[in-house]
Amino acid sequence: MRLIGAGSRPGRGERVLDTFWTIPNLITILRFLGVPLFAWFIARDSYGPAFVTLVIIGCTDWVDGYLARRLDQVSSTGKWLDPAADRLALIIVAVVFVVDGIAPSWLVWAIVIPDLILLANSLILFRGSPNLPVSNIGKIRTALLLLGAPMLLLQRVPGFDYAWLGAAGNTVLLLGCIGHLLAFGGYMVQSWRKYRRQAAVPEGSPHGS
Numbered sequence: 001m002r003l004i005g006a007g008s009r010p011g012r013g014e015r016v017l018d019t020f021w022t023i024p025n026l027i028t029i030l031r032f033l034g035v036p037l038f039a040w041f042i043a044r045d046s047y048g049p050a051f052v053t054l055v056i057i058g059c060t061d062w063v064d065g066y067l068a069r070r071l072d073q074v075s076s077t078g079k080w081l082d083p084a085a086d087r088l089a090l091i092i093v094a095v096v097f098v099v100d101g102i103a104p105s106w107l108v109w110a111i112v113i114p115d116l117i118l119l120a121n122s123l124i125l126f127r128g129s130p131n132l133p134v135s136n137i138g139k140i141r142t143a144l145l146l147l148g149a150p151m152l153l154l155q156r157v158p159g160f161d162y163a164w165l166g167a168a169g170n171t172v173l174l175l176g177c178i179g180h181l182l183a184f185g186g187y188m189v190q191s192w193r194k195y196r197r198q199a200a201v202p203e204g205s206p207h208g209s
Helices: 023-043 047-070 076-100 106-126 136-154 163-200
Strands: none
Touching (some): 106 163, 136 163
C-alpha cells in the first residue's frame, strides 16, 4: 500500500480546482482547529484527551491528501493551505511540548529556526510563497514528527509511563528534526533555482508569468 501519494489514480492527469470549498480543505481547517484544543488539554494536564486529539490531527494530515487525490479535489488553495497548516501546527505543538517539559528545547529550535529562514527567504525572493511542491522527504519528516510527538505524550498518560516510550518518542522526533533540516536545505535550493529561472526571463516575455 502506498503511503506517499496514496489515492492517486494512474493514467489521470492532476486537475487543480480554483475553489476553496473542497472536502480536503475543510478537513485541513478542522485539523488546525484541533491544535488550540490540544493546547487547552495540555494546560489542564489532561494528557489522555490531548493524546487522542494529537493522534487525530496526525491522521487527518494523511486523510486530506488522500481524499484530494482520490476525489479529484486537488485545489490551488489546498496546495498552500495544507503545508501552511502543517507548519503552524508543528510549531505550536513543539512550543507546547517544550513549555510543558514534555520535550527538550532543541525540538523548538530545530523546527522554528529553519522555518523562519524559509519564510524570510520566500518574502525576499518572491514577496510571498514560492509555490514549491512538497518533497517526499518533507512528507516523511512531517510523518515522523506527527508520530514521535504522540509517543512522547503517551508517556504522560496514566498507565503508560514506560521509559521506552520516552526513548522511542525522542528518537523518532530526532529523526523528524533531521528530516526537517534536510527538507529545509532542499527547499532553499529549489527556491533559489526558481528565482534564477524567473530572473533570467526578460521582463514582458509571455513566459515570465
